[in-house]
Amino acid sequence: MLTLRTSPASPFGRKVKIAACELDLLDRIEIVAADTTDPKDTLRAQNPLGKIPALVLEDGSTLFDSRVIAEYLDHLAGGGLIPPGEARFAQLRLQALADGICDAALLQVYEGRFRTPEMRNAAWVENQAGKVARALATLEAAPPAWSGKPRIGEIALACALGYLDLRFDGTWRAAHPKLVAWLDDFAARVPSFETTRFKG
Template sequence: MLILRSSPASPFGRKVKLALAELGLSDRVEVAATDTTNPADSLRTQNPLGKIPTLVLEDGTTLFDSRVIVEYLDHLAGGGRIIPAGAERFAQLRLQALADGICDAALLQVYEVRFRPAEIRHAGWVENQQGKIDRALAALEAEPPAFADRPRIGEIALACALGYLDLRHEGKWRAAHPRLVAWLDAFSAKMPAFEATRVKS
């Protein structure tokens, strides 16, 4: 049995869970709750960076981060399932990188509030992170990604990024991005695991 170290609210952990569902591998993985702020958590020996998600293989070796994990899972499922071959591969990896960048910036904004006292928070730095999100969303709104009957890694990553903005940023992105809202609705309808992995608060 593989072990996925993650937490329910992690957009990167959610990406791995959706990949598992799409690849039909969910029953081969145990999801183990993880506290990245706890020095005693075994995560820090499994992944020197102390980050989630981390996948523990049956022989005890580990894989991280989410991009490496989903590549491994696609390989485990026979290859070419959520990460296509040829030119399409790079289009999907590019979309995944853009979506992951949205998550990175959104997470940094959350951490600024959660871990830094109000008197030393840096408004300009927070605005810089928001600029990354705004530019990425504008590019995606102008040309929402088309996806085939089955979701691939780029679409999965984007759905998780938008879901994280809903969870931690009150869905403020929605008002200015109606085409992306419609895209996410269509994605959710095609992939029941998206709603099943949604954290309510």
């Protein structure tokens, strides 16, 4: 049995869970909550970076970073998530863009959560918000087309948009109608997007 260390609200953990569902591997994975702020959590022994998600393999070794975990799951399933050839790089590029949205969004959340008001840096927060805005504008201009089962890039994008809904009250939606339609279509075609949604 594989063990996935993550938290319910993590967009990166959600990406791995949706990937596992799409690859029919979820029944081989035990999901165990992790607290990245707790020095007593065994996560730090499993991943020296103390970050989630982390996938503990059956031999006790650990893979970390959602991109590495997704590629491993794709390997286990014999493919389907990451296409071969040139299409691979289009998917990896989309995944990198979506993950970058999540990174910048998380940093904004952490600035408000972990810094007292007098320590917050408005210019730094604005810089992170700019990354998100530029990425969304790029995606709104040309939303990714896909058919059949979603691949890693589409999964990563759906999780990034879902995270913006969760932590920023969906304010991105007003200026990005094509992406809203894209996400609605994704949610309708991929049931695991709803089942992995954080409802807390």
